[in-house]
Amino acid sequence: MGNILAIETSCDETSISVIKNGDTILSNIIYSQIKHHKKFGGVVPEIASRMHAEKIHSILDLALQEANLDLDNIQNIAVTYGPGLEGSLLVGLTMAKTISSVKKIPLIGVNHLVGHIYAHFLSKKHPPFPFVALIASGGHTQLIEVQNHTKIKLIGETRDDAAGEAFDKVAKFLNLGYPGGPIIEKKAKEGNSNAIKFPKALLKEGFEFSFSGLKTAVIQTCNKNKNLKVEDICASFQHTVAETLKIKAQQACTFTKSSDLVLAGGVFANQYIISYFKNQLEPNHINVHTIPPVLCTDNAAMIGAAAHYMIKHNIYPKLPLKSTPNLKI
Structure with missing residues (x-):
């Protein structure tokens, strides 16, 4: 199947990758916009799309240079078309469509969430089918039943905040900065995960999650007790998120009779x-x-891996390909 040029611009990372035969990364260039959004405490969509537009051409040059290839050596182009921020998605789609049209290279659109699952196929050792995938990121928390390359089914998701979003909101409340995930993880290393018993929202209906209540509990607990150590708050919060995710994932594995769990996002x-x-x-x-970790966060290599198997199994999204911010799995 040759070389796939993959483009990922769904949120605040501009990433372009070249993938060979579905599992060999020839290049995977990622430009993170964190420093541009940090002072706002979160991603600003207008800034994100503008930064993508400013950086995407140089990222393309770097990706091809690192792969030691030019566009004449590319057999397919893959691009994220959703879910994500509409303006950000549009930048990647525009570049992908332009290259496809000018160079007459086939183009395939990839669901960003499916891409996270296929990050696990960027090696010679793939998770065996069937398996359960748990995707947890800043924008999504979902449980997916994966029977094979053509049968991927959503079986549960968050009703409110995503797990990563809860990390960001708690970090913001504690004045720790953005993004919350790595900051809380670092603080938690110095804390006691059993210091505070935060509630777990284990919804009885199926495999759904809820993290907004946990965020509220952290705020209320801190307001009631000003003497709590930040490190203990972070450690206890982090442990509660881990426990909540684990319980639901284990239930999903039992329900689907799967002995393999893929962690993505x-x-x-x-x-x-x-x-x-x-x-x-x-x-x-x-x-x-x-x-x-570099393959857990947003990157184009995972989009290229997903595209490889989509092409192999003749799975193509409906045309015309357009940015779809609320795309479902």
């Missing part, structure tokens, strides 16, 4: 949460599949 760059999952689930005969 930026929240699983958190080493404490990964260790918690492995320590809790592997003794119960559930294999926990993880990947390096």
Whole structure:
């Protein structure tokens, strides 16, 4: 199938990658906009799209240079078309469509969430089918049943805040800065995860999540007790998120009779949460599949990997391809 040029601009990372045969990363250039959004405490859509437009051409040059290829050596182009910020998605789509039209290279649109799952296929050792995928990021928290490359089914998601969003909001309340995930993880290393018992919103209906109540509980607890150590708050909050995610994921594995769990999305760059999952689930005969942190957060390599298998199994989104901010799995 040759080389795929993949483009990812769904939120605040401008990323372009070249993937060979679906599992070999020839390049994976990622430009993070964190420093531009930090002072606002979150991603500003207008700034994000403008930064993508400013950086995407140089990122393309770097990706091709690192892969030691030019566009004549590209057989397919893959691009994220949703979900995400509409303006950001549009920048990546415009570049992908332009290259496709000028160079006469086939173009395929990829669901960003499916891409997170396929980050696990960027190696010679793939998770075996069937498996359950838990996607946890700043914008999404979802449980997915993956029977094979053509049967991917959403079985549960958050009703309100995503897990990563809860990290950001708690960090903002504690005046720790943005993004909240890595900051809270660092603070938590010096804290006691059993110091504060925060409530877990374990909704009885299926495999749905809720994290807004946990965020509120953190705020109320801190307002009632001004003497709490920030490190203990972070450690206890982080542990509660890990526990909530683990319980629902384990229930999903039991329900689907799957012994393999794939962890995907930026929240699983958190080493404490990964260790918690492995320590809790592997003794119960559930294999926990993880990947390096750089592949957990948004990147174009995962989009290229997903595209490889979509092309192989003749899975194409409906045309015309357009930015779809609320795209479902």
